[in-house]
Amino acid sequence: MNLSDKEVNDVCPEKIVHVTAPAGSITLADTRGIHKGELSMRGPRLILYFGLEGSAFNNIDKPMPLNKEKVGSNLAKALTARPFSYQFFSC
Secondary structure, eight states, rough: EEEEEEHHHOOOOOOOOOOOOOOOOOOOOOOOSSOOOOOOOSSOOOOOOOOOOOTTTTTSSEEEOOOOOSSSSHHHHHHOOOTTTTEEOOO
């Protein structure tokens, strides 16, 4: 889904964050939600991107069961708070 700047501004103008850094910098981001790149204001840019994501090979119809006793409280809270993010697991 490609959103225009206007569409993003219409949805959540108070939450827009512009991430900038000098050349050679490393940034880390949780990209769940709406995110998009902006045009470079000064010449070309080279980006190396690593992603930690759910695998497309996971089967959403048969999520991997997790042992309730072995799941830590922080993970248990995350599973409850963000079911979509953890849809490949069941507790």
